[in-house]
Amino acid sequence: LFSLFLTLPFLGSRAHYAPDEVTYLPGMTFKPNYRQWSGYLQARPGKFFHYWFVTSQRDPVKDPLVLWLNGGPGCSSLDGFLSENGPFHVNDDGATLYENPFSWNKIANVLYVESPAGVGYSYSDDKNYATDDDQVAEDNYRALQSFFAKFPKFAQNDFFIFGESYGGIYAPTLSLRVATGAATINFKGFAVGNGITSFALNKQSLIYFGYYHGLFGEDLWRDLNINCCDKGSCNFYNSSSVGVAFGIVYESGLNEYALYLNCEGVRGSHKGYERTMTHLFKNYMKQWLTHKVSVAHVPPCINSTAQMNWLNRGDVRKALHIPDTLPPWDLCSDEVGEQYTTLYPTMKDVYLKLLSLGLRGLVYNGDTDMACNFLGDQWFVEDLGLKETTKYQLWISDDQIAGFYQQFGNLTFLTVKGAGHMVPQWAPGPAFDMFQSFLTNGSY
Structure with missing residues (x-):
């Protein structure tokens, strides 16, 4: 099925990457024009983060490398892969896969990491899943170092970090760790989608x-x-x-x-x-x-049954190199969420440090989300005290108004009209255009 990969010389010998390479996926009815790997990155001794890496469909050597992190805290980035911006999605039957015409790996190499340990198929040998914002940033940084040790040819690609929801904490804190760390990474910028900023x-x-x-x-x-x-x-x-x-x-x-x-x-x-x-x-x-009002019935409103059914198939776990000893995959981990400690009430100081280093930033919001609503993120950006370099104005996707944006030097605030919390899922076309504009530092 993947025989065409033998003709792609851009990543060196297949033997070098063979242990984690995915050469077959149950339910796949099409031939992908990219390579993919699934395995583990060591965040620290005894702590391992599951990753899924897909190369660009265009030019893996030159195209940017993007890290994608879902939030929670305690929810899996594979939700982003299988429901939002990955190269394929799972049919409602939970058995077959179909191509995503707006996959972000059409123009970028995309790395999905299930973080922190205890989320999805990530795990810790000691089963201690208590953590906090700083620990997650450090563990993600070490996992990145582990990734570049496995894939050194990508170390010089332009690198971007994207985070969604509680990824609004993950992405900036990791970005600061990368920007000030010793690892040689060609880091260009960060983006937060419907994220918690304050x-x-x-x-x-x-x-x-x-x-x-x-x-x-x-x-x-x-x-x-x-x-x-x-x-x-x-x-x-x-x-x-x-x-x-x-x-x-x-x-x-x-x-x-x-x-x-x-x-x-x-x-x-x-x-x-x-x-x-x-x-x-x-x-x-x-x-x-x-006031003794129950919080036990917050409506989830998200149907992840198909993804859960597919990821928990034995043949899928085997194809993704998941150890048999690990428990079933779930969208979010109660164990991680219950033991998580939030350290930062606002990301203001972190943003100002990142922007002062010349990094590009993007804060984007689907404007119908109420978990992390656009108005709060807009106020956050305005409260940074940056000089506006454009007026608040509309942007276009597929000849339609896709939302509005305003730029403040190297930071952009942008809304996506009619989209909710998961912008790439509910507005895939505009999300792809936004993604491309940000990576290329082009106009919206």
Whole structure:
């Protein structure tokens, strides 16, 4: 099936990479024009991160290398691979694969890492999965070093780090570690998609998002202003009066990841997404618990059944070189999420350091997401105090308005019209155009 790879000399001898190479995938009905590997990167002694690496379909030697990290904390980057920007996706039957016409590996080499240990097929020998933001950044950095030891020919490719959701913490902290580390990496920039950048701004902005999207009636809005505002300044972040408003967003059955899409699956069926919400809205959850309001039914609204069924097939695990001793793959890990310690209330200082080093940054948001809403990230970018170099303006994809953007020197804030939390999944065409523009430092 993969015999055409024998004609691709760009990565040296096949024997050098043979241990991790994927030469067959159950359910694949097409011949890929790229190579792929699945195996393990050592983050530290006894701690191993599962990776899946696909080369560019265009020019692996010259095209950039992109690291993709999903968030959680505790959710797998293989969700990004199989649902968002990977070269193929899993059919609803969970048995066959189909090509993704907007795969990011059409123009880049893409590395997916399941991080931290305990997520997906990543593991630790001692089964200690307690970690924090700094530890994850350090482990990801060491895993990168392990990757370049396996694939030294990619060390000089332009390198970018992308993170989604809680990847809004992972990506910048790892970027700073890479930018200031001793490893020789041709690091060019970082991007955060619907990411958490400031807990306070994310919570504060959600109330405005909810009201102006018609979720709150005038009586509730009036109560919020009476109880939380004084002399034109509102504090929805620390107020105990926001419980009803947050309950509408997260307890009523709305899809918090994409306001205008239906809520898929059974409400409360996936604890991993409940755990995500407790991290994104920690203070708010504490207030709810004080008032004895249950947080056990945050609607997951995400259907990952097909991916889970496929990844847990014995023949798929064997093809991906997954040890038989590891437990079944799951989208998110409760064990990791429950023991995770958040250290940074905001990424402001990290962004300013990265941008001062001349790195390019992109903050992009699907504008219907309520987990990490666009308004909070827009406020975050504006609060950095950078000089604007363009006006807020529309951008085009496939002859249609795809959203809006504004540039502040080497940092761009961009929205994707009508998309939710997982932009490459729900707006694949515009997401691909955005991706290409950012990698090439082109216009939007």
